[in-house]
Amino acid sequence: MKKTALYDIHESLGAKMVPFAGYDMPVSYSGIRLEHEAVRNGVGVFDVSHMGEFILKGDNALDLIQMVTSNDASKLVPGKVQYTCMPNEDGGIVDDLLVYMLDEHTYMLVVNASNIDKDWDWISKHNTMGVEMHNISDKTTLLAVQGPKALQVIESLTEMDLVNQKYYSFDKGVFCGHENVLVSSTGYTGAGGFEIYLENQHAEDIWNQIFSKGEAMNIKPVGLGARDTLRLEMGFCLYGNDIDDTTSPIEAGLGWITKFSKEFVNCKALEHQKLNGVDKKLVGFELKEKGIPRQGYPILNEQNENIGAVTSGTMSPSLNTAIGLGYVYNDFSTPDTEIFIEIRGKAIRSKVVKLPFYKSK
Amino acid sequence: MSTSDGLNRNTMSIPQELKYTKDHEWVKVAGDEVTVGITDFAQGELGDIVYVEVETVGETLDQETIFGTIEAVKTVSDLFMPISGEVLEVNADLESNPESINSDPYGAGWIVRIKIQDDSQLDGLLTDTQYKEEIGAQ
Numbered sequence: 078m079k080k081t082a083l084y085d086i087h088e089s090l091g092a093k094m095v096p097f098a099g100y101d102m103p104v105s106y107s108g109i110r111l112e113h114e115a116v117r118n119g120v121g122v123f124d125v126s127h128m129g130e131f132i133l134k135g136d137n138a139l140d141l142i143q144m145v146t147s148n149d150a151s152k153l154v155p156g157k158v159q160y161t162c163m164p165n166e167d168g169g170i171v172d173d174l175l176v177y178m179l180d181e182h183t184y185m186l187v188v189n190a191s192n193i194d195k196d197w198d199w200i201s202k203h204n205t206m207g208v209e210m211h212n213i214s215d216k217t218t219l220l221a222v223q224g225p226k227a228l229q230v231i232e233s234l235t236e237m238d239l240v241n242q243k244y245y246s247f248d249k250g251v252f253c254g255h256e257n258v259l260v261s262s263t264g265y266t267g268a269g270g271f272e273i274y275l276e277n278q279h280a281e282d283i284w285n286q287i288f289s290k291g292e293a294m295n296i297k298p299v300g301l302g303a304r305d306t307l308r309l310e311m312g313f314c315l316y317g318n319d320i321d322d323t324t325s326p327i328e329a330g331l332g333w334i335t336k337f338s339k340e341f342v343n344c345k346a347l348e349h350q351k352l353n354g355v356d357k358k359l360v361g362f363e364l365k366e367k368g369i370p371r372q373g374y375p376i377l378n379e380q381n382e383n384i385g386a387v388t389s390g391t392m393s394p395s396l397n398t399a400i401g402l403g404y405v406y407n408d409f410s411t412p413d414t415e416i417f418i419e420i421r422g423k424a425i426r427s428k429v430v431k432l433p434f435y436k437s438k
Numbered sequence: 439m440s441t442s443d444g445l446n447r448n449t450m451s452i453p454q455e456l457k458y459t460k461d462h463e464w465v466k467v468a469g470d471e472v473t474v475g476i477t478d479f480a481q482g483e484l485g486d487i488v489y490v491e492v493e494t495v496g497e498t499l500d501q502e503t504i505f506g507t508i509e510a511v512k513t514v515s516d517l518f519m520p521i522s523g524e525v526l527e528v529n530a531d532l533e534s535n536p537e538s539i540n541s542d543p544y545g546a547g548w549i550v551r552i553k554i555q556d557d558s559q560l561d562g563l564l565t566d567t568q569y570k571e572e573i574g575a576q
Contacts (some may be wrong), residue, residue: 093482093483093485104485104512105485108485108486108540109485109486109511109512110486110511302485302511302512305512306511367489367491368509369488369509369514371513371514391511391512392488392509392511394486394511421507
């Protein structure tokens with residue numbers, strides 16, 4: 078089991094650790110609800126160093142990225158970030174990821190921990206144009222400082238102009254006295270905030286400086302448990318749950334990051350889906366009766382017929398409603414459609430709702 | 439010493455006067471009935487508890503059959519009969535305060551009362567020492 082550079086700190090904070098994607102990761106410290114609340118209304122810090130980072134460098138780096146990803150990376154300029162996915166040749170998704178344009182010929186790809194090897198092999202396979210590739214995952218710490226008070230905590234820890242940093246932009250520079258730190262206005266919570274990429278040897282010091290600065294704002298360490306409830310309230314897809322090797326980006330509602338203005342892996346088939354429609358769609362739903370949907374639970378229509386399956390579900394701490402994502406046949410994908418979630422043999426009345434579940438204040 | 443999952447099993451509360459099961463439930467004997475809940479260890483593992491569903495009140499069930507479920511934010515877990523008997527009552531306060539299982543697992547967080555059918559089953563339950571061994575506490 079791998080450990081992040083902050084493992085000892087998590088231990089000393091009494092975090093509950095769980096194995097995740099080959100890492101021993103904190104799932105919670107003070108409890109999912111408290112941590113969730115801290116991010117929605119204050120500020121919380123996640124150690125998400127298990128995520129993978131690849132550097133792609135060379136004259137043809139953009140061409141390679143354009144070929145393997147679905148979004149149009151030619152729209153990027155240095156200092157900008159793009160959310161995208163890598164389609165496979167069978168209609169599914171290899172991974173969803175962020176692309177950072179570092180300079181004219183250099184990009185950083187941030188991929189899911191569980192897919193690091195698969196993604197590396199996939200990109201390598203398509204790298205027929207001599208792009209230099211570096212996997213810096215093992216030496217990189219990634220902290221997500223999230224919540225409405227995130228800026229207040231970290232702005233004074235750097236000379237970088239975070240106040241004016243736009244959403245999905247980044248700066249690189251000195252942070253907490255350490256060089257070569259990248260700070261981006263990104264996140265997986267819908268609560269605003271930053272993601273900070275740094276070298277492992279500075280991880281403990283930067284963590285400690287952030288917490289001492291954040292003390293007055295009641296900053297909290299936040300685990301993977303609340304990361305899941307926060308992203309689910311926003312309707313953000315989780316690879317392995319809501320999207321995987323078999324789900325198409327069009328079905329998953331990721332048409333907005335699938336651009337047919339360029340050529341990429343499986344673009345013909347996906348364009349056909351976009352033009353002709355797909356049979357099923359990923360929708361958000363909320364329960365109208367008691368119960369909590371969980372991954373794999375069947376989705377039924379009023380006649381008790383199977384119309385889909387739950388891919389993610391939880392009790393939303395912000396809304397105090399049970400919410401979930403799942404694939405249903407097209408006929409049932411319109412908001413307000415009544416559907417039923419089968420929970421331990423009972424059909425629980427539910428309703429398709431528009432995403433996000435949680436609308437920020 | 440804390441364990442690899444970060445839980446300090448030595449500061450975990452495991453009252454001496456209770457009996458335990460391998461399913462992490464506690465049993466308190468009083469006359470011809472028992473009160474049942476989940477252990478401090480179990481509530482810590484489950485995390486924030488959202489609600490408890492027990493629809494077996496009035497039913498007589500065998501030892502180790504499922505009498506209800508407990509839903510936490512992160513996961514769901516079944517509740518098992520620690521002994522055979524009739525489910526007499528579910529703790530109605532859990533309807534509005536399910537989190538009392540997290541905050542007071544051996545007190546306000548009790549879950550059901552069961553009428554004892556066979557006294558000898560009580561002897562098969564774990565003592566506090568045996569339960570500590572079961573979860574790896576010292």
